[in-house]
Amino acid sequence: xxxxxxxxxxxxxxxxxxxxxxxxxxxxxxxxxxxxxxxxxxxxxxxxxxxxxxxxxxxxxxxxxxxxxxxxxxxxxxxxxxxxxxxxxxxxxxxxxxxxxxxxxxxxxxxxxxxxxxxxxx
Amino acid sequence: xxxxxxxxxxxxxxxxxxxxxxxxxxxxxxxxxxxxxxxxxxxxxxxxxxxxxxxxxxxxxxxxxxxxxxxxxxxxxxxxxxxxxxxxxxxxxxxxxxxxxxxxxxxxxxxxxxxxx
Numbered sequence: 001x002x003x004x005x006x007x008x009x010x011x012x013x014x015x016x017x018x019x020x021x022x023x024x025x026x027x028x029x030x031x032x033x034x035x036x037x038x039x040x041x042x043x044x045x046x047x048x049x050x051x052x053x054x055x056x057x058x059x060x061x062x063x064x065x066x067x068x069x070x071x072x073x074x075x076x077x078x079x080x081x082x083x084x085x086x087x088x089x090x091x092x093x094x095x096x097x098x099x100x101x102x103x104x105x106x107x108x109x110x111x112x113x114x115x116x117x118x119x120x121x122x
Numbered sequence: 123x124x125x126x127x128x129x130x131x132x133x134x135x136x137x138x139x140x141x142x143x144x145x146x147x148x149x150x151x152x153x154x155x156x157x158x159x160x161x162x163x164x165x166x167x168x169x170x171x172x173x174x175x176x177x178x179x180x181x182x183x184x185x186x187x188x189x190x191x192x193x194x195x196x197x198x199x200x201x202x203x204x205x206x207x208x209x210x211x212x213x214x215x216x217x218x219x220x221x222x223x224x225x226x227x228x229x230x231x232x233x234x235x236x237x238x239x
Contacts, residue, residue, distance in 0.1 A: 004164075016171045035227070037230075041232050042232070043211060043232055043235075044230060044233070045165070045213065045229070045230035046230075047228070047229060047230075050227060061128075091164050108217065108219070108226055108228070109155060109167040109170055109178065109181075110155075110157075110215075110228060112164030112165070112166070113164050114162070114163055115163075
């Protein structure tokens with residue numbers, strides 16, 4: 001089963017309007033984190049926002065907010081007041097907080113969805 | 123400060139050749155990750171380093187792929203006998219990996235686009 005599902009291959013939004021990008025996840029780990037990254041055409045993955053599974057409030061970072069519904073296992077990204085520069089691929093990712101005892105550290109590898117291509121129209 | 127850097131930005135090679143991809147993480151970041159992103163897909167995990175050691179290499183597709191991080195900073199991903207299916211963007215990420223400090227965000231480099239002809 002897919003661990004991260006992004007059902008919208010592409011989304012269009014008018015400049016200055018808000019848009020919601022969907023993400024659902026699947027895990028049995030009680031401790032996990034959810035991330036959103038932006039990937040412009042230049043290719044670099046840019047971190048946007050994080051939500052921990054134990055966080056009581058939805059995360060916000062400037063124009064980005066995360067609509068976290070734990071029971072539904074969804075972590076939708078909301079971008080307010082869209083700008084032309086927001087046009088890019090957006091990836092939802094999950095980190096399951098399994099601890100590698102032998103290494104003494106933690107492997108916080110990310111599992112990504114397939115992404116949503118957002119186009120902001122003037 | 124400086125972000126994660128990767129070289130080369132583009133690499134074109136012929137089937138069967140050997141390639142090395144380099145990643146220079148953010149200074150002070152002890153955790154380093156390699157991911158592979160195929161066209162139209164999200165990145166997929168390859169290998170994770172905690173310091174100098176490969177703590178998890180479960181994502182490496184086969185024994186043609188190998189990575190090292192001898193001094194706990196710069197890492198090199200090595201691919202032997204390249205195949206056309208290896209063509210992808212190879213992304214490197216680093217994080218503080220300081221236990222107890224969440225979210226321990228991974229910061230990505232610009233990637234190396236590998237094309238195997």
